[in-house]
Amino acid sequence: MVGSHKKSTKVIVSILLVLGGLFAGFPVLWMFISSLKSNTEIFAWPPKFIDIHFNLNNYSAVLGDSEKVRFFINSYAISGLVVLFTLFIGIMAAYAFSRFDFPFKETINTVIVSVQAIPPIVLLIPYMSLIVTLKIFNTYFALLLTYMVFTLPYCILMMTGYFNTISTNLDEAVMIDGGSRWRACWGILVPISIPGIISVGMYTFMQAWNEYLFALTLTKTNDMRTVPVGINLLMGQHTYDWGQMMAMSCLGSLPVLVLFIFFQKYFIAGMSSGAIKG
Amino acid sequence: MRKVKKAATPYLFLAPTIILMVVLLVIPICMIFQYSFLNNAIVEKSPEIVGFKNYSKILGDKDFWNAVRNTIFFVLVSVAAHMGLGMGFAMLLNSSYFTRKTKTIARVIYVLPWMFTASVIAILWKLMLQPQGIVDYLLAFVHLATKDTQWLSERSVALYTITFVNIWCGYPFYMISLLAGLQGISSDLYECSALDGAASGQQFLHITVPQLKPIIISISMLDFVWSIQSFAVIWMMTGGGPAKKTETLSIFIYKLAFNSSKYALASAASVIVLIICIIAAVFYVRQQKKARD
Numbered sequence A: 001m002v003g004s005h006k007k008s009t010k011v012i013v014s015i016l017l018v019l020g021g022l023f024a025g026f027p028v029l030w031m032f033i034s035s036l037k038s039n040t041e042i043f044a045w046p047p048k049f050i051d052i053h054f055n056l057n058n059y060s061a062v063l064g065d066s067e068k069v070r071f072f073i074n075s076y077a078i079s080g081l082v083v084l085f086t087l088f089i090g091i092m093a094a095y096a097f098s099r100f101d102f103p104f105k106e107t108i109n110t111v112i113v114s115v116q117a118i119p120p121i122v123l124l125i126p127y128m129s130l131i132v133t134l135k136i137f138n139t140y141f142a143l144l145l146t147y148m149v150f151t152l153p154y155c156i157l158m159m160t161g162y163f164n165t166i167s168t169n170l171d172e173a174v175m176i177d178g179g180s181r182w183r184a185c186w187g188i189l190v191p192i193s194i195p196g197i198i199s200v201g202m203y204t205f206m207q208a209w210n211e212y213l214f215a216l217t218l219t220k221t222n223d224m225r226t227v228p229v230g231i232n233l234l235m236g237q238h239t240y241d242w243g244q245m246m247a248m249s250c251l252g253s254l255p256v257l258v259l260f261i262f263f264q265k266y267f268i269a270g271m272s273s274g275a276i277k278g
Numbered sequence B: 001m002r003k004v005k006k007a008a009t010p011y012l013f014l015a016p017t018i019i020l021m022v023v024l025l026v027i028p029i030c031m032i033f034q035y036s037f038l039n040n041a042i043v044e045k046s047p048e049i050v051g052f053k054n055y056s057k058i059l060g061d062k063d064f065w066n067a068v069r070n071t072i073f074f075v076l077v078s079v080a081a082h083m084g085l086g087m088g089f090a091m092l093l094n095s096s097y098f099t100r101k102t103k104t105i106a107r108v109i110y111v112l113p114w115m116f117t118a119s120v121i122a123i124l125w126k127l128m129l130q131p132q133g134i135v136d137y138l139l140a141f142v143h144l145a146t147k148d149t150q151w152l153s154e155r156s157v158a159l160y161t162i163t164f165v166n167i168w169c170g171y172p173f174y175m176i177s178l179l180a181g182l183q184g185i186s187s188d189l190y191e192c193s194a195l196d197g198a199a200s201g202q203q204f205l206h207i208t209v210p211q212l213k214p215i216i217i218s219i220s221m222l223d224f225v226w227s228i229q230s231f232a233v234i235w236m237m238t239g240g241g242p243a244k245k246t247e248t249l250s251i252f253i254y255k256l257a258f259n260s261s262k263y264a265l266a267s268a269a270s271v272i273v274l275i276i277c278i279i280a281a282v283f284y285v286r287q288q289k290k291a292r293d
Helices: A002-035 A057-063 A066-099 A105-117 A120-133 A140-164 A169-176 A181-192 A194-210 A213-218 A227-237 A242-262 A264-277 B002-035 B053-059 B062-094 B100-115 B118-129 B134-141 B158-184 B187-195 B200-229 B232-237 B249-259 B263-292
Strands: none
Touching (some): A002 B100, A002 B118, A066 A140, A066 A227, A066 A242, A105 B263, A120 A213, A120 B002, A120 B249, A140 A194, A181 A194, A181 B002, A194 A242, A227 A242, A227 B118, A242 B100, A242 B118, B002 B263, B062 B100, B062 B158, B062 B249, B100 B158, B118 B158, B118 B232, B158 B232, B187 B200, B200 B249, B200 B263, B232 B249
C-alpha cells in the first residue's frame, strides 16, 4: 500500500518535472529552431517542427553585416571593461570594509546596499544632462560609468563577505615583513579569493551584457549600439525578418550561456548568496 | 603624521567607489529632486521654480493613475507567481525521487530563462505570440486560443501577456535562492516530524516555510523593487500600448521624459517612484540586519 502510494507520487512528480522543463526550455528551443528556418517557414501554418530545410543563412547574414558585428564588438568591449573596473574598484572597497573600522563605515555601507532599490529610470533623467556636461554622450565611457553604479554594490558586498572569511593573520604577516596594505590586498587576499572573484565577475558581465535602458538612451549612433539595442533595431529595419532576429538573439545569448555552462557552480553560488547576503 | 596616514588608509581604498557614487548617484538624486520643482529642466535654458505644481499635476493626471494600476497588477502578480513557481521548481529539484544527474540537467533547463537579455526575451515571445504563431497553435488544441489571437494588441489581454512573460523570465532567481535555502534545512527536522506523523503538507507549512522565511522576505522585496523598475521587456513588446493598457510607471516616466521632453513632470513622477522604492529598501535592509544578527 505504502509502496504503490510512493510510486504514484513519483509518477506525478516526474510529470511535473517534464512539464516544468517544457515551460522553461521550449521557448529557448523554439528560438534556436526558428533561427535555422527561412522567413517563409517561420510563418507556416501549422508551424513546422521537424520537416525544415535547416540552414545557416540567417547566421551568415548577421555575421556578414559589419554593422551588426559592430554591436557585438561594442557589447564585448563594454562588458569586459565594466568587469575589469568593477572588480578593481570593488575589491579595494571590499578590502576596506573587511579589514578596517572607520567613521561613516555604516553610512557608506547603507548607501551601497540601497543602490539595488533605486530604479534606473530615476537616474536616467539627470544622467542625460550629466553625461552631456561631461562630454561623454554616445561613448563607451557613458555606459562604463553608469553601469558601474549598479555593478559595484553587488561586487563590494560579495567580496566583503568573502574577505571576512579569510583570517586577518595573513595580512598581519605581510605587514610584519614590511609589506603594505596594498600588497596584502592584491598579493595575498585576491589570489585566495579567485572562486569568489569568478562568480562576481560573471554576474557583473551578465548585468553589463544585458543592460538595455541606459544603452538605448545614452548612445545615439548605430556604431555605438550594444547587442540588446541592436537586436531591437533590427525589428524596425527589416520589417520583421524573424529568422535573422532569432539568429542574432542566439548569438547574443551565447556568451552568457557559455559562461554559465562552464562556471555553473560559481554562478549558482553567486545568485543564491546575492539574495541571502544582499 | 603616521597616525593620519593610518586613519586615511581605508578612505584611500574606498576613494574610487566614493567618487563614483557621489558623482553618479548622490548628485543625480539631488538633481532629480531639483528638477521636480522647476517648470522644465534640460530643454529650458533658464528654468523657474514652481514649487509643488508638477506634483499636483502628476497626481491629478489620470494617465499616472492608470500607470499605477497597471504597475500594481504587474508587480503583485509577478511576485506571487515567481514565488509559487520558484518554490515549486526548487522543491522538484530538491526531491529525493530523482537521481543527481537528472536534477543537474533539470536545473540547467529551469534556470535558462534567467540567462537571456530583455530584448531577446521580448523578441522571442513576440515571435511565439504573434497571430498564427506557435502559442496559438499549441493552445488551440486545448481550445484556449484561436488561430489568430491578438495576445499583444488586444486591449483586454495585453497586460496579462506581458505579466506572463515577466513571470517566465524571473522565477529562476527565486528557484535558485530557495533551492540553496532548502538544501540548508537539516533533514533531522523532517525526520523528527515524520516520526510524529506529520503529513507532507504540514511539514511544508511548519518546517519549510518558517525555515526559509528570511530568504522569502528578502527575495520578494528585491523582486518587488525590480518589478516596479521593469522597463525593457514591456517597452519592446508593447511600448505601453494598446491604448496605454500596458503602460507601467517606468514606461509612463520614460515617455514623458524622452518622447515628450517634459523632464520636470517626469522628474516629479520619478521622485514618487523613488520614494516608494526607498520605503521598500529600508524594509529590506532591516530584514537583512535581522537575518545577520
